[in-house]
Amino acid sequence: MESLKQRILKDGVIIDGNILKVDSFLNHQIDPRLAFDIGKEFYNRFKNARVDKILTVETSGIAFAVCTGYNFNVPVVFAKKYNGLNMSPEVYRSKIRSYTKQTDYIISVSKEYLSSNENILIIDDFLANGQAVLGLIDIANQAKCNITGVGIVIEKGFQQGGQILRNLGIRLESLAVIESFNNNKIIFRED
Amino acid sequence: MESLKQRILKDGVIIDGNILKVDSFLNHQIDPRLAFDIGKEFYNRFKNARVDKILTVETSGIAFAVCTGYNFNVPVVFAKKYNGLNMSPEVYRSKIRSYTKQTDYIISVSKEYLSSNENILIIDDFLANGQAVLGLIDIANQAKCNITGVGIVIEKGFQQGGQILRNLGIRLESLAVIESFNNNKIIFRED
Numbered sequence: 001m002e003s004l005k006q007r008i009l010k011d012g013v014i015i016d017g018n019i020l021k022v023d024s025f026l027n028h029q030i031d032p033r034l035a036f037d038i039g040k041e042f043y044n045r046f047k048n049a050r051v052d053k054i055l056t057v058e059t060s061g062i063a064f065a066v067c068t069g070y071n072f073n074v075p076v077v078f079a080k081k082y083n084g085l086n087m088s089p090e091v092y093r094s095k096i097r098s099y100t101k102q103t104d105y106i107i108s109v110s111k112e113y114l115s116s117n118e119n120i121l122i123i124d125d126f127l128a129n130g131q132a133v134l135g136l137i138d139i140a141n142q143a144k145c146n147i148t149g150v151g152i153v154i155e156k157g158f159q160q161g162g163q164i165l166r167n168l169g170i171r172l173e174s175l176a177v178i179e180s181f182n183n184n185k186i187i188f189r190e191d
Numbered sequence: 192m193e194s195l196k197q198r199i200l201k202d203g204v205i206i207d208g209n210i211l212k213v214d215s216f217l218n219h220q221i222d223p224r225l226a227f228d229i230g231k232e233f234y235n236r237f238k239n240a241r242v243d244k245i246l247t248v249e250t251s252g253i254a255f256a257v258c259t260g261y262n263f264n265v266p267v268v269f270a271k272k273y274n275g276l277n278m279s280p281e282v283y284r285s286k287i288r289s290y291t292k293q294t295d296y297i298i299s300v301s302k303e304y305l306s307s308n309e310n311i312l313i314i315d316d317f318l319a320n321g322q323a324v325l326g327l328i329d330i331a332n333q334a335k336c337n338i339t340g341v342g343i344v345i346e347k348g349f350q351q352g353g354q355i356l357r358n359l360g361i362r363l364e365s366l367a368v369i370e371s372f373n374n375n376k377i378i379f380r381e382d
Binding site (some may be wrong): 022025028029030031032033035036058059062063066067069070073074075076077110111112113140141143 | 198214215216219220221223224226227249250254258260261265266267268269271274298300301303304326
């Protein structure tokens with residue numbers, strides 16, 4: 001998505017040579033017109049597939065999931081994160097490893113909001129090692145849903161998440177794939 | 192907002208006679224078309240005021256803040272919640288009392304994303320005792336912003352938050368105000 005890549009080049013900040021900060025327009029501060037364009041782009045990429053519901057995880061995936069759901073006119077469900085021990089039988093749960101924080105956390109979705117055979121499009125802002133998306137896939141599988149695909153705003157192509165998902169046979173559409181950081185310059189993977 | 196009230200009557204669930212659950216269309220699962228209509232309604236109510244930025248707090252305010260920001264074409268900033276002791280000098284912080292959970296938590300906004308004299312419209316999904324909105328006002332005041340007003344999707348009119356804000360002279364627009372629950376029936380305040 002060319003306009004997204006241009007925005008990343010313009011407003012993204014590289015920290016310590018290998019961390020991309022997009023806080024000024026994607027998370028923490030959000031440009032809502034860009035979020036809407038992102039939703040429309042996911043719609044265009046997946047519109048010929050079956051999409052009954054959008055699934056994301058709080059917090060920073062929500063804006064893009066809602067804008068995507070708006071275009072498909074389907075409900076958006078966001079998994080909740082917590083560290084606690086809520087063992088309610090009413091929810092699907094999955095444990096996720098956070099490599100950046102070196103901790104585990106749990107995500108959960110109420111069983112009411114995922115039904116068997118629903119076609120689920122998973123949306124998230126970032127894909128790095130893929131743990132959050134794998135947790136969402138785990139939950140969708142517990143609910144016996146079909147995974148239509150995964151839409152990611154920014155994929156870190158030098159981490160393993162994208163390869164893991166493709167190896168699982170899952171259709172992955174990433175709007176911008178960062179191949180590497182070269183002398184504080186962002187190199188995108190060619191489409 | 193008549194369509195919102197009708198949706199609350201149709202899909203809202205009253206628990207224990209005094210808790211309104213709107214998880215199926217406002218939080219956890221979101222109806223994105225309704226979220227956009229809500230954003231448009233906030234725009235219509237505040238369009239003659241000055242709005243440079245939308246401010247909300249994670250998680251369930253984000254969808255409505257983004258839809259409102261889309262209509263105003265201004266950035267959306269969401270405050271982050273945490274329990275920890277991040278004492279970074281780079282953020283504005285405010286402590287919030289959660290009466291439901293009987294704990295305190297901190298919300299923070301990076302100083303980069305609020306500038307003095309910016310006109311801020313605060314958006315949130317629920318207003319009950321007003322603690323979260325007061326925390327956002329506190330942060331906006333620290334940044335020397337002007338508070339244009341507060342837009343709330345559902346106000347619990349029988350709790351004190353609305354009165355506290357009006358007593359502070361703040362313009363409050365609530366799209367649905369619940370006056371009471373009467374024998375498991377929702378009574379809205381007249382507009």
